[in-house]
Amino acid sequence: MSLYKLRTKPLHLATLEILQRRMTLSPKASNDYTRWLKGFEGEQRFDQFIEPIANESYLLHDLLLKKQNTTFQIDSLLITPEKIYLFEIKNYEGDFLYEDEKFYRLPNTEILNPLHQLQRAAALLGQLLKSHGHTIPIEGYVIFIHPHFHLYNAPLTPSIIFPTQIKPFLEQLKTASLLTSYHERLAQDLNDLHLNDSALNEIPSYTFDSLQKGMSCFQCFSFSVRLNGHRCLCENCGAYEAYRDALLRNVDEFKMLFPDEKIRTKLIYEWGGKLGSYKRIRTVLQKHFTKKRNNRWMYFE
Ligand SMILES: [Zn+2]
Incomplete structure (x- = not known):
């Protein structure tokens, strides 16, 4: 397996991480930080599963792409000799319910349907690749990575992979076919199309004077x-x-x-x-x- 594009801590998350130690974040920014942190932890956990398993493939993490005026994000993308696999990784924890094509965090908070997010990303990726002359098939999956995730009334669809299914699912992606220079070009094209995310996410406003000064401890981050x-x-x-x-x-x-x-x-x-x-x-x-x-x-x- 070639790890074509590494996953690094998103700039947005790294910035919020420093800010939350040096200022009081608003509840909204604080939620934003927690959401990014959980998402990143989930993606790292998935990397530990997929990186040793995928053999004849190129793996690209964390792509931000744009088709016409629509930007979309891909948590992990695997190029194999036959097709592209696209993974939407969700680090949800606790009990959820699926009903009438909607997802709820129990007891009753509706969340975005990850299957819709996945379909949107797959469709946009298909159009983007086509406009660059690539017609390789694309297959998308939502991966629920947290071991304490449960979905009541789960739809019977191959597009959802639950925590207990991840290992066998990834095992069967192994293939006897070989990558060619075409696949390398495809990986290169996708890597070149990746955008930087700096302007997309809202950062709480701060100034030098408004932030807590001091040397933080590398272990517990206290300023003592x-x-x-x-x-x-x-x-x-x-x-x-x-x-x-x-x-x-x-x-x-x-x-x-x-x-x-x-x-x-x-x-x-x-x-x-x-x-x-x-x-x-x-x-x-x-x-x-x-x-x-x-x-x-x-x-x-
Ligand atoms: Zn300390």
Whole structure:
């Protein structure tokens, strides 16, 4: 199996993860964070099943595609010699009900029908591929990945794969046929068509001043971290981390939240809650970044 496109933590999720530690999220943003986190965990769990099993195939995770003006997302896509498999992964936990083509989280919250999402994605993918000259058959499945998921009154359709069915289902995707250069071109085309997701999702608004400052612990993420020689000691969980590592981790967070801002010693000093001297911070930055200067100040890249 060739893993053609890796799954990385979505930028939206990574940003929310830092923000929820440094500000109070609104209930809406907080739900958004939980939903993204659960979705990502479910996808990672599915990867553990599929990556060792799929042999003669190309696997692409997390594709964001566009056909005309409609964007659609594919959690995992497997190119095999005969066809393309498309997987919509749902990490729902608990009891659900299927009734009249509708899905409910019990007791009575209606949710989007994942079969409809899947059909929409499969149709759009088919049109997109056709417009690029590909006519390989597409087969889609909704994968319910959470071991504690139950669907009452489940429809008898091969398009839904329940937790207990995942392993045997994936086993039977193995094939004796071989991939050709055509399939590689197809994987390459899909990879090229992938869009970046940065503008699509709403991020809560924040400013440098509005966020909690300090060095967070790498283990429990508390800000109760104090300096102990060359190391940081977390007073909450007792974890130690080299000062340099803690600082660089916090610089990464800063860069993620303020991509247009220059890395200046003063800002990082403030950002890290003034933990460690100005001079010490500058030494670490000098060692790990390139020093630049504009006509007003020195910064690092
Ligand atoms: Zn800690």
